[in-house]
Amino acid sequence: MEFFKDPKYDFLGKRNYFLTLSAILIVLSLGYLFFGDGVNPGIDFAGGTEIELKFNRKPEISTLRNILKDLDMADASIQEFGTENEILIRTKESEESHNITERLTDEFYARLFPDDKQGNKQDLNRAQVENLVVFLETRDPLSLVEGKDAYSRIAEAILSQRDKGSGGLYSDFAELKTIPGMDDKIIESLKESYYLGSFKIVKEEIVGPSVVKELQTKTAYAILFSMIGILIYIWIRFEFKFGIAAIAALVHDVTICLAAFALAGHEFNLPIVAALLMIIGYSLNDTIVVFDRIRENLKVIRKETYLAKVNASINQTINRTILTSLTTLFAVGSLYVFGGRVIHPFAFTLLIGIIVGTYSSIFIASPILVFWQTLIEKRSR
Amino acid sequence: MSKDLKWKIPLIVFILIICIISFYPPSEKVRLGLDLMGGMHIVLRVVTDDAVQAQTDLDIERLKKLLDEKSLPFDTITSPVVSSILVTGTDTEMEGSYDDLFNEYFSEHEATFSPGTTPAWKLSFTPRSVDYFREQAIRQALETIRNRVDEFGVADPVIQRQGLSGDRILLQLPGLDDPDRVKRLISRTAFLEWKLVKGEPAPTKELLLQQFNGILPDDLEILEGALEPGQKPLYYTLNKTAAVTGRDLKNAYRGQDQFNQPNVVFALTVDGGRRFKDFTGQHVGERLAIILDNRVQSAPNIKEQIPHGAGNISGHFTIEEAEDLALVLRAGALPASIKYIEERTVGPSLGWESIQNGMLAGVIAFIAIVLFVLIYYKISGINAFVTLVFNLIIMLGILAGFKATLTLPGIAGFILTVGMSVDANVLIFERIREELRVGKTSRSALNSGFQKAFRTIVDANVTTLIAAVFLFQFGTGPVKGFAVILTIGIISSMFTALFVSRVLFSIQLALRHSKQLSI
Numbered sequence: 001m002e003f004f005k006d007p008k009y010d011f012l013g014k015r016n017y018f019l020t021l022s023a024i025l026i027v028l029s030l031g032y033l034f035f036g037d038g039v040n041p042g043i044d045f046a047g048g049t050e051i052e053l054k055f056n057r058k059p060e061i062s063t064l065r066n067i068l069k070d071l072d073m074a075d076a077s078i079q080e081f082g083t084e085n086e087i088l089i090r091t092k093e094s095e096e097s098h099n100i101t102e103r104l105t106d107e108f109y110a111r112l113f114p115d116d117k118q119g120n121k122q123d124l125n126r127a128q129v130e131n132l133v134v135f136l137e138t139r140d141p142l143s144l145v146e147g148k149d150a151y152s153r154i155a156e157a158i159l160s161q162r163d164k165g166s167g168g169l170y171s172d173f174a175e176l177k178t179i180p181g182m183d184d185k186i187i188e189s190l191k192e193s194y195y196l197g198s199f200k201i202v203k204e205e206i207v208g209p210s211v212v213k214e215l216q217t218k219t220a221y222a223i224l225f226s227m228i229g230i231l232i233y234i235w236i237r238f239e240f241k242f243g244i245a246a247i248a249a250l251v252h253d254v255t256i257c258l259a260a261f262a263l264a265g266h267e268f269n270l271p272i273v274a275a276l277l278m279i280i281g282y283s284l285n286d287t288i289v290v291f292d293r294i295r296e297n298l299k300v301i302r303k304e305t306y307l308a309k310v311n312a313s314i315n316q317t318i319n320r321t322i323l324t325s326l327t328t329l330f331a332v333g334s335l336y337v338f339g340g341r342v343i344h345p346f347a348f349t350l351l352i353g354i355i356v357g358t359y360s361s362i363f364i365a366s367p368i369l370v371f372w373q374t375l376i377e378k379r380s381r
Numbered sequence: 382m383s384k385d386l387k388w389k390i391p392l393i394v395f396i397l398i399i400c401i402i403s404f405y406p407p408s409e410k411v412r413l414g415l416d417l418m419g420g421m422h423i424v425l426r427v428v429t430d431d432a433v434q435a436q437t438d439l440d441i442e443r444l445k446k447l448l449d450e451k452s453l454p455f456d457t458i459t460s461p462v463v464s465s466i467l468v469t470g471t472d473t474e475m476e477g478s479y480d481d482l483f484n485e486y487f488s489e490h491e492a493t494f495s496p497g498t499t500p501a502w503k504l505s506f507t508p509r510s511v512d513y514f515r516e517q518a519i520r521q522a523l524e525t526i527r528n529r530v531d532e533f534g535v536a537d538p539v540i541q542r543q544g545l546s547g548d549r550i551l552l553q554l555p556g557l558d559d560p561d562r563v564k565r566l567i568s569r570t571a572f573l574e575w576k577l578v579k580g581e582p583a584p585t586k587e588l589l590l591q592q593f594n595g596i597l598p599d600d601l602e603i604l605e606g607a608l609e610p611g612q613k614p615l616y617y618t619l620n621k622t623a624a625v626t627g628r629d630l631k632n633a634y635r636g637q638d639q640f641n642q643p644n645v646v647f648a649l650t651v652d653g654g655r656r657f658k659d660f661t662g663q664h665v666g667e668r669l670a671i672i673l674d675n676r677v678q679s680a681p682n683i684k685e686q687i688p689h690g691a692g693n694i695s696g697h698f699t700i701e702e703a704e705d706l707a708l709v710l711r712a713g714a715l716p717a718s719i720k721y722i723e724e725r726t727v728g729p730s731l732g733w734e735s736i737q738n739g740m741l742a743g744v745i746a747f748i749a750i751v752l753f754v755l756i757y758y759k760i761s762g763i764n765a766f767v768t769l770v771f772n773l774i775i776m777l778g779i780l781a782g783f784k785a786t787l788t789l790p791g792i793a794g795f796i797l798t799v800g801m802s803v804d805a806n807v808l809i810f811e812r813i814r815e816e817l818r819v820g821k822t823s824r825s826a827l828n829s830g831f832q833k834a835f836r837t838i839v840d841a842n843v844t845t846l847i848a849a850v851f852l853f854q855f856g857t858g859p860v861k862g863f864a865v866i867l868t869i870g871i872i873s874s875m876f877t878a879l880f881v882s883r884v885l886f887s888i889q890l891a892l893r894h895s896k897q898l899s900i
Contacts, residue, residue: 001757002814052731102561120699126559130534131701159729163419168730202731204560208722211424215857222855229847237840271790274860277852278797278867281845285801288844289808292837320811323757324804327750331800334746335793340738342416342731343793350797 003322007315012307015367022252022364029259039258042267043205045219047212048092049100052203055085056171059112059199064089067107073100081341086202094208101204113198123197124190125162125169129155141189154186170196219273226277230284238291241372246287249365253283253356260352266345275346279353282328286321286361293317294369306373310366318362325358386891389884397771400778410781413555414788416859417736419729420555421563424722427548431717432518433511434463440487440504441466447486453478465505466490473500519548521716526550526567528712533557533566549722558728562705568719570674571709573627575657577620578668578680582606589618604670606677609697617677619670624660629653633710635703636693643703644695647710654690662686673706725858739792746796750803758810760899764885765806768877772802775873780866788862798870804841805878809834814900823898827886835879842871 136151336347456470483492489510539553636646755762813830853864
């Protein structure tokens with residue numbers, strides 16, 4: 001099977017249309033990035049606190065807001081997502097001295113779930129495995145004469161069921177019954193000393209201002225140095241004008257990608273930097289394959305014009321370009337659809353980047369190369 | 382060609398076996414990042430100023446004593462900044478005597494006299510000694526934190542110094558997801574002292590001060606008692622010098638009092654025990670306060686001499702609180718306070734969700750790519766499929782072999798590499814097709830196809846490699862994990878495409894007994 005049998009398309013004939021289209025896209029992108037809403041910095045670059053909580057029943061958002069207000073966190077935003085019972089709280093505060101999580105959880109217990117805490121009981125939903133083992137061994141509900149290490153297996157099973165089966169939160173002791181080998185006696189004694197808390201912190205991120213600064217510097221270095229490194233490599237391996245064309249295509253890709261990312265409203269965090277560098281790598285990869293062919297054809301084909309040689313090169317590599325883009329798109333698309341919400345913004349960036357990168361290596365990098373060459377020829381005449 | 386195969390096939394098999402041994406079973410051999418297995422990532426800063434201030438406070442006490450001994454007059458001794466002491470109201474005619482004293486007893490300081498309107502001596506730590514105190518504080522903090530983490534029983538913790546001035550400590554604690562408790566435990570100073578109580582406690586500081594006409598004698602101090610639920614705070618007048626301190630502790634563990642209330646039982650070292658015995662012997666009938674982080678935890682009566690250097694600390698503890706207190710006491714006190722500047726916690730349930738989603742995305746991507754390649758390249762598609770599987774095995778092998786950490790972006794990198802690694806195959810296959818089209822035989826099409834594709838593959842991959850290297854250099858945590866996978870993936874896919882795939886083609890030619898390649 002082949003996409004195109006012996007392709008002879010005139011890719012460069014309409015090059016002015018594509019260049020104009022891209023120029024418009026870039027102007028729009030830059031306009032949106034600099035004068036529009038722009039990129040929305042996430043916690044890595046803005047700092048602050050993000051707390052993701054899971055509840056076993058939907059909490060009153062208005063009460064949540066009041067709690068935040070009473071804790072002097074009026075700037076905090078509340079976002080519901082995932083299943084209905086998950087909530088993300090975000091605030092600009094990041095100083096440890098404020099003890100945000102501790103104050104929050106205390107207030108939640110006091111005002112949202114006053115029935116949770118009973119006497120000296122502990123929360124099974126927050127229990128760590130060591131404590132549970134100690135508890136079971138001291139209480140010894142199975143009256144084991146020897147082989148008390150069975151309890152550490154039971155404790156692990158209980159927590160593993162909680163985290164992997166019940167999504168991190170038990171809401172009923174009956175859920176424990178599904179654990180293989182579970183004895184009612186164990187559940188009974190757990191009930192005596194544990195309660196099932198109605199919520200749990202699923203994820204917490206606190207980034208202080210000094211760390212933000214450091215991450216910004218590191219990111220700038222990573223991008224700067226990899227650009228320089230790539231430029232030097234292309235300069236060594238190809239002629240200068242190839243480098244210019246490749247870099248132009250890169251700037252094109254990254255700008256459009258960033259604008260699409262900002263437009264989608266995703267938050268810009270560290271992994272997105274990785275995704276952008278990845279796109280730079282991928283787009284270059286694509287461009288270099290075409291350029292490599294051009295370089296080869298310039299030596300082999302004699303009679304044709306520069307333009308025709310470049311056009312022939314694009315045709316010769318078009319099957320490969322489409323094929324590789326497709327397999328990579330399968331990978332990234334699958335990541336985008338099935339990879340889960342944590343990886344979603346990252347996959348989105350890659351998805352856009354690969355489409356734009358493929359387009360640019362055919363319709364942008366090569367035309368710029370031809371444009372540059374005609375300039376040189378004109379001048380030498 | 383068949384001569385080549387005789388060593389190439391065993392080599393490939395050998396590499397595969399090594400890689401499989403290296404990562405099998407993956408649940409044990411592949412290290413998961415905190416974002417996948419759940420856990421805490423903490424960066425904290427040791428406030429080394431605290432340690433310098435503590436040293437300065439000690440020096441001020443020492444200086445007062447020395448000046449009194451030598452009958453050198455002074456008005457006030459203050460510490461305007463943490464690293465210096467200011468002495469005012471000195472006798473200007475005896476400058477030499479002051480200077481001698483400073484030189485003799487305060488060699489870590491530089492003493493300067495400034496005449497001015499209020500003549501004063503300034504004693505400043507030399508930069509070297511400030512650095513020394515800071516360094517000591519960081520080292521001791523690191524040690525204490527390491528002890529506490531060890532006591533906590535975390536598997537494979539990472540505890541490292543970081544930052545330009547080295548006053549940052551990075552902690553990675555897999556499997557822990559109760560950020561409040563962990564942070565409380567780590568940042569607790571846990572400085573324990575036993576001091577004699579003077580008089581009775583009172584509900585306000587002022588009441589206590591009245592006994593001394595408002596001016597507290599130099600050798601006494603007033604501290605607040607620990608708050609108990611539903612009770613008003615109490616203040617105690619105490620001897621400033623401690624009878625024994627946390628440094629004299631040998632061991633501490635959670636126990637129970639006669640009412641089944643959790644408490645902390647401690648044992649002192651031989652030396653500490655002897656001092657404790659003498660001290661309690663001298664002060665039978667008086668009250669001895671147990672002070673934790675400058676709060677009076679309890680102040681029981683000394684009923685009789687305590688001979689064995691053992692006792693207990695009671696309070697209204699829950700089991701967990703008593704357990705944690707015993708833990709920090711065993712691990713030792715922090716020399717300076719600490720500040721958290723970065724903290725990321727992922728609960729095990731979210732990590733598990735990420736692993737499952739990542740696996741699902743990976744499997745679906747793999748199936749889609751393989752089906753597509755098989756349809757597109759027919760028999761040679763099998764070749765691409767096999768190199769893809771080899772690629773995965775080699776990547777996992779290198780990952781586990783170098784004990785690199787697999788993170789969520791790392792999984793994404795894996796999937797991405799699967800998609801991109803087909804590229805090298807595609808480049809070769811397309812070249813071979815071209816060579817076949819111009820009428821070359823299978824064998825020579827194969828040779829020139831590989832030869833021509835080689836340079837393209839290297840050129841195209843090196844640029845991505847450059848990006849990956851800098852990403853690794855400057856990235857942190859999960860992003861670093863992505864860079865690692867990317868690097869491994871690029872190297873492994875170049876090897877499988879250029880070497881393994883070549884061998885597979887030769888096998889295809891040999892097996893089909895025909896000169897025709899299916900591509």
